[in-house]
Amino acid sequence: MSISHLYGLLGYPLGHSFSKKYFTEKFEKWGLSESHSYEQFEIPQIEDFLTLKSAHKGQLKGLNVTIPYKQQIMSLLDEIDPAAAKIGAVNTIKIFPDGKTKGFNTDYWGFRQTIESWDAFPEFKSKKAVVLGQGGAAKAIIAALEDLGITVWKVSRTPVEGQISYEDLAAAMDEVGLIVNSTPLGMYPNIDSFPPIDYHLLNNQHYLYDIVYNPLRTAFLEKGVAQGVGGVYEGLEMLHGQADKAWEIWNA
Template identity: 65%
Template structure:
């Protein structure tokens, strides 16, 4: 085995990354030289020992270590530094480690490729939620020059509450759900935005991908939104970006 990659996290169950990269290696006829495994480590202090793994070339990082891993890395990509989270690590030829956030690239790439992009890029964007995924989404949107309004259950510094949204909807084009509301098995849940105020200028993007069409997206279409975008392309986009980083 010439090239080994793996997922760091704890606990680790069924992994999208392992299935995705195993299938990719087979599609590229690399299964004899490339492999993907899972590194379930109970503490981040166990990470340095993994660097001695034979043929290791890179890692994906999942919860709870996306933030904790940063002090253990030699370099951080600027976007990942702004976001404060790393989900991909490349082992450089000299053995140093460099961290990236491919959620940023996965989301931004799908946004720019969306045919609706020209219709909302001159308006503001609502980002629902304030977790790690929201930080990547916010950075990706801001870097496209789109003003971001951060939304959470409670107002705070630089953050508005859902109750304030009716007064903001006319200035908004894009609405992104980064919360787990609507994710399987709680598929009936959805963010409490004023759906009755949606118009053709509003485009909804949900980073949840299970189910593919969430209640948030269905409500958007039912109330006249201009279009919707599911989360599955972002999931594949961030994985493709990780592969691109490892190959560069």
């Protein structure tokens, strides 16, 4: 077996990821497993990306990027798609035959399509949305929500300009419809962790979305259900949506 088309996931650590399983099953289904492979590339520092690319020259066709490199990777790429540049984060890299690289953001599409297709969307679209976290995924989620005309509050433990604290959020929870966890809190193996919001303030006007997909039902979502929230959305469909968009880009 000779792998001519290599893809993979760039990040550190990667024990939580389902991406390899998802693409491996796709390649088997499409009859591509003899020539196509998807691997996990755990790199302890972002500069190792250049070594990785050189080691697989001509073979490596594309990469997904996850925590903690969605912003750091941008300075090492030859070109950034304008939409990804506007968001300020890259989670998909296309590698051209000449070795040049271009960064894209497919988190935006993975999140937006799930939000728009959620039957609860009409219930919360006229209220404020809260995004917990400040990483690359949060940037894509904020852009998608704002493009849908939803006012977004960015929440941080140590807020800077344009963000609010968890204490501020508690005082204004009656204005909120959607709360999105874009932090890794609750992700395997730390499945008992969760964002520090005041869960007792949640009720059926609130809808919770967690981008964490391992486990499928996080402590954040479970605590919301226990408080009688209007609905919850698990992160696996966002993963699939962004992965499918990445595959489309790699083969364009």
